Amino acid sequence: MSQINLAIVGVGKIVRDQHLPAVAGNTDYKLIAAASRHGTVDGIDNFKTIDEMLAAVPGIQAVSLCMPPQYRYEAAVKALSAGKHVFLEKPPGATLSEVADLEALAAAKGVSLFASWHSRYAPAVEAARAFLAGNRVHSMRVTWKEDVRQWHPNQEWIWQAGGLGVFDPGINALSIVTRILPRPVFATAAMLEFPENRDAPIAASIDFTDADGLDLKAEFDWRQTGKQSWDIVARTDAGEMVLSEGGAKLSVDGKLVHEAPEREYPMLYERFAEIIQAGRSDVDLAPLRHVADAFMLGRRKVVEAFFD
Amino acid sequence: MSQINLAIVGVGKIVRDQHLPAVAGNTDYKLIAAASRHGTVDGIDNFKTIDEMLAAVPGIQAVSLCMPPQYRYEAAVKALSAGKHVFLEKPPGATLSEVADLEALAAAKGVSLFASWHSRYAPAVEAARAFLAGNRVHSMRVTWKEDVRQWHPNQEWIWQAGGLGVFDPGINALSIVTRILPRPVFATAAMLEFPENRDAPIAASIDFTDADGLDLKAEFDWRQTGKQSWDIVARTDAGEMVLSEGGAKLSVDGKLVHEAPEREYPMLYERFAEIIQAGRSDVDLAPLRHVADAFMLGRRKVVEAFFD
Numbered sequence: 001m002s003q004i005n006l007a008i009v010g011v012g013k014i015v016r017d018q019h020l021p022a023v024a025g026n027t028d029y030k031l032i033a034a035a036s037r038h039g040t041v042d043g044i045d046n047f048k049t050i051d052e053m054l055a056a057v058p059g060i061q062a063v064s065l066c067m068p069p070q071y072r073y074e075a076a077v078k079a080l081s082a083g084k085h086v087f088l089e090k091p092p093g094a095t096l097s098e099v100a101d102l103e104a105l106a107a108a109k110g111v112s113l114f115a116s117w118h119s120r121y122a123p124a125v126e127a128a129r130a131f132l133a134g135n136r137v138h139s140m141r142v143t144w145k146e147d148v149r150q151w152h153p154n155q156e157w158i159w160q161a162g163g164l165g166v167f168d169p170g171i172n173a174l175s176i177v178t179r180i181l182p183r184p185v186f187a188t189a190a191m192l193e194f195p196e197n198r199d200a201p202i203a204a205s206i207d208f209t210d211a212d213g214l215d216l217k218a219e220f221d222w223r224q225t226g227k228q229s230w231d232i233v234a235r236t237d238a239g240e241m242v243l244s245e246g247g248a249k250l251s252v253d254g255k256l257v258h259e260a261p262e263r264e265y266p267m268l269y270e271r272f273a274e275i276i277q278a279g280r281s282d283v284d285l286a287p288l289r290h291v292a293d294a295f296m297l298g299r300r301k302v303v304e305a306f307f308d
Numbered sequence: 309m310s311q312i313n314l315a316i317v318g319v320g321k322i323v324r325d326q327h328l329p330a331v332a333g334n335t336d337y338k339l340i341a342a343a344s345r346h347g348t349v350d351g352i353d354n355f356k357t358i359d360e361m362l363a364a365v366p367g368i369q370a371v372s373l374c375m376p377p378q379y380r381y382e383a384a385v386k387a388l389s390a391g392k393h394v395f396l397e398k399p400p401g402a403t404l405s406e407v408a409d410l411e412a413l414a415a416a417k418g419v420s421l422f423a424s425w426h427s428r429y430a431p432a433v434e435a436a437r438a439f440l441a442g443n444r445v446h447s448m449r450v451t452w453k454e455d456v457r458q459w460h461p462n463q464e465w466i467w468q469a470g471g472l473g474v475f476d477p478g479i480n481a482l483s484i485v486t487r488i489l490p491r492p493v494f495a496t497a498a499m500l501e502f503p504e505n506r507d508a509p510i511a512a513s514i515d516f517t518d519a520d521g522l523d524l525k526a527e528f529d530w531r532q533t534g535k536q537s538w539d540i541v542a543r544t545d546a547g548e549m550v551l552s553e554g555g556a557k558l559s560v561d562g563k564l565v566h567e568a569p570e571r572e573y574p575m576l577y578e579r580f581a582e583i584i585q586a587g588r589s590d591v592d593l594a595p596l597r598h599v600a601d602a603f604m605l606g607r608r609k610v611v612e613a614f615f616d
Contacts, residue, residue, distance in 0.1 A: 021398040073494070094496075095494050095601035095605055096404075096597050096600065096601055097337075097492065097493070097494035097495065097597055097598060097601050098494040100492065100494075101519060102491050105519065115357070146310075161497070161605055161607045162497075164604075183410065183411070184409050185405070186381070186408075186409060187405065188326045196512045199607045199608070211413065228418075244601065252530075279521040286405070289408075289600075290405060292604045293404055293405050295600065295604040296402075296403065296470075296472075296604070297402055297469055297470045298469060299606065300502065
C-alpha cells in the first residue's frame with residue numbers, strides 16, 4: 001500500500017501525547033496537515049478549521065478527529081462527504097444515533113470509518129480474552145478510580161453535558177470488558193453521582209449481568225487521590241484473574257502471566273491502515289451503548305460541588 | 309396459517325384496554341393462557357409466573373410480554389429459550405443492550421421477536437410519511453403534553469429508574485418521528501426535569517438535527533392539565549403539516565387530508581402474525597436509542613416533588 005496522506009483535527013493533549021508519536025512511527029502514514037482552533041503541529045500545514053484544511057489540501061486521504069465528542073459529528077460529516085477515511089477518537093460521538101448516521105454515510109461514500117477504543121489494545125487484553133474464553137466466569141469487578149485533577153486538568157468540555165464525565169475513563173474499562181467477556185452483558189442498575197455545579201457525573205457504579213446471570217459490577221470514580229486503580233478482577237473456574245493497570249498486566253492467582261510494552265496508539269493506527277486497505281469500517285458501539293444505558297437506567301445523586 | 313396459540317404475561321391496564329380486544333378480534337390467534345402476579349384473564353388458564361405457565365401449557369407458540377420494562381428481559385429469555393415467538397410491549401426493555409441480546413437469542417432459536425411501537429400504527433402515520441417523503445422539511449415541532457395523573461394513575465414503576473418517566477409517552481412520539489422522517493436524526497441537546505422525589509423525569513425537551521441541519525425540537529411534559537397535546541407540526545416546501553391527536557389526523561395548511569378509525573393494537577397483532585409466518589424478527593431500537601441518547605447528553609434540573 002502506498003502511504004496514506006493523513007490530517008489531524010483537534011490538536012490537544014491526546015494528539016501531542018499519543019497520535020503524533022504513533023503516526024511518526026508508522027511508515028504507512030504521511031502526516032500532511034492539521035486543523036485546530038488553538039494547537040498547531042510543527043512542520044506541516046496548519047489551519048483553523050477543517051473546512052479551510054479540506055479546501056486547501058485536496059490530497060488528504062484520511063482524517064483523525066480528536067476534538068471533544070460534542071463537536072465530532074459535524075467534522076466527520078465534512079470529512080466523509082469529501083471522501084476521506086475517518087478515525088474517531090473515543091468516545092466516537094456524543095450520541096449513539098449520530099455515530100450510526102456516520103457509519104451509514106461512510107458506507108454510502110465507500111470510505112472507512114474507525115471508532116477507536118485505545119484501551120482494547122492494551123498489552124494484556126487479548127491474553128485476558130483468551131483466558132476467559134476457556135473458563136467459566138462467576139463474577140467480575142471493574143474498578144476505575146483516578147484523580148481527575150491529574151488526568152484532565154481544567155478540561156471544561158468533559159464536565160459539560162455530552163462530555164460524559166467519569167464515563168470518559170470509564171468507557172475505556174467498558175471497551176475492555178466488552179472485548180474480553182465471551183458473552184454480551186447489559187446493565188441492570190446504576191447510580192450516577194453529579195457534583196452540584198456540573199452537568200456530568202464524577203462517579204458511577206453499574207451492575208451488569210448476562211443471560212447466564214453473571215455478577216458484574218463496575219465502579220468509576222474521579223475523586224481518587226493517592227494510588228490510582230484501573231483493574232478488572234474475575235473469579236473463574238480456573239482461579240482469580242486480575243487484569244491490572246488499565247490492561248497492561250495479567251495475573252492468575254497472583255502469578256503474572258502476561259506483560260508487554262504499551263503500544264495502544266501505534267496499534268490503533270495499524271488497525272486503521274488495515275481497515276482502509278480492506279475497504280471496510282470498524283464501528284463497535286457497545287461501550288458507548290452501555291454508557292447510554294447506564295444514564296437511562298441509572299439513579300442520580302447530587303454530591304459536593306467540584307472545582308478544578 | 310393455522311391459529312397461533314398465544315399467552316399473555318403481565319395482565320394490567322394496557323392488556324385489558326388493548327391486547328385482549330385486539331387478540332379477540334383476530335382469528336390468527338387463540339389466547340390459551342396468561343401469567344400475572346395480580347391480574348387474570350377470564351375463560352383461560354391463569355398462572356402466577358411465566359415459569360409455571362410454560363411448564364404447564366407446552367402448546368403455547370407465542371407470548372406477549374406486557375409487564376413493566378424493568379422485568380421484561382428475564383421473561384423474554386425464558387420464552388425465547390423455550391422456542392416461543394415473543395411480542396414485547398413498548399418500550400422493549402430497560403436498556404438497549406438487553407434488547408440487542410434478545411434479538412440475538414431469537415435468531416439463535418429460530419423464532420420471531422417483535423419490538424412493538426403501537427403509535428407507528430396510528431391512522432395517519434403512513435400518510436404523514438408519504439407526505440414528508442415527497443417534500444423538503446425545514447423544521448419540526450413535537451409536543452407531547454399530558455396529565456400523568458389521568459393516564460398513569462399510581463403506576464409506581466413508571467417513576468422508578470428504568471421506568472423512563474415522561475419518556476414512556478414521549479417514546480411514542482419518537483417512534484412516529486423516526487417512521488415519518490425520510491432521514492435519520494440525532495439529539496444535539498436535551499434538558500430533563502426530575503421531581504425531587506422521583507428517579508425518572510416528569511418533563512424533557514430535546515433538540516435534534518440531521519445531516520442536512522433539520523431544526524427539530526421535542527417537548528414532553530407530564531404536568532399538562534386541561535387540553536392534552538400529542539402533535540407533530542412540520543414546516544415543509546409544500547406547506548405546514550400537522551399530525552395531531554397522537555397520529556390520528558393529518559392536516560396540511562389547515563385542511564384535513566387523512567383521518568381513519570383507530571386500530572393500533574389490531575395492526576400490531578397483524579404485524580406479529582406476519583413476521584411469525586415470514587420467519588423473521590422486527591426490532592427497531594431507534595426510538596429507545598434516542599431516549600438513551602437524551603439521557604446521556606441531557607442536562608438535569610431538579611423540580612418540585614410529584615405526588616400522585
